[in-house]
Amino acid sequence: xxxxxxxxxxxxxxVVWLLDGEGAHATFDQAVHGFxxxxxxxxxxxLPHTGWQVLEHMRMAQWDILDFSVNPKYKAMAWPDDxxxxxxxxxxxxxxxxxxxxxxxxxxxxxLIANPKTDLHTPIPWGxxxxxxxxxxxxxxxxxxxxxxxxxxxxxxxxxxx
Numbered sequence: 305x306x307x308x309x310x311x312x313x314x315x316x317x318x319v320v321w322l323l324d325g326e327g328a329h330a331t332f333d334q335a336v337h338g339f340x341x342x343x344x345x346x347x348x349x350x351l352p353h354t355g356w357q358v359l360e361h362m363r364m365a366q367w368d369i370l371d372f373s374v375n376p377k378y379k380a381m382a383w384p385d386d387x388x389x390x391x392x393x394x395x396x397x398x399x400x401x402x403x404x405x406x407x408x409x410x411x412x413x414x415x416l417i418a419n420p421k422t423d424l425h426t427p428i429p430w431g432x433x434x435x436x437x438x439x440x441x442x443x444x445x446x447x448x449x450x451x452x453x454x455x456x457x458x459x460x461x462x463x464x465x466x
Contacts, residue, residue, distance in 0.1 A: 312420070319417050319424075319437065322444040323410060325451065330466055332410075332447065335454045336403050340463050345393025348460030355461075356399065358454045360389040363406045365450075366443055370409050373416065373439045376430055413443055 306314060325331055336359060344356045353361075364387050372378045381387060394402070416422050417440050424437040458464035 312424075315424070315437075316418055316420070319440050319444075320414050323414050323417065323440060323447075325444065325447060329448070330451065330455055332406070332451060334466065335451055335458070336399075338463075339399075339458060340461075341399070343458075343461045343463050344399055345391075346461055347392060348457055351457060351460055353453065353457065354392045355454060355457045356394045357389055357392065358450055358457060359399065359402050359406075360394075361387055362447060362450045362454075363402045363409070364388070365446055366406060366413070367409050369439050369443050369446070370413050370416075372431070372434070373413070373428065373436050378430055410443075410447075413440055416440070 321327075339355055344359075345354050347354045364381075368381050368387070372380075416436065417424070422436055424440075425435055427433050427435055428439070455464060455466070
């Protein structure tokens, strides 16, 4: 049986692993790198979003969850308008900027979880019962769901070799 300190370290390690998303599916980097620029704004028949829309939604939602987790002056975004990009296609450089920001925000969430000073279990004071642990699992769950969508968009466009 693990003592409390070892159990805490183990929990943090596994949550970071979950955030990294390298379990049973493609990684974020595999899904976004090599996505042809000319197809990033294409909406496949029968699917509701373009690759750009899915990527930007992932970035926006992840940032919002991170901000909620750490910012006592957090301001809730409006659903769904503030969580989805207005355009189907990225402008020059936006895809790469979105990928970089996604990585930076994910790294910040991993760092927050890995920090033994972060209380994972006490409700966030400005929330209504959410904990940092719950928010980290929400990030992992949300990213996993939309990562699958991103791969599906690529497959439907004939741009996936996985």
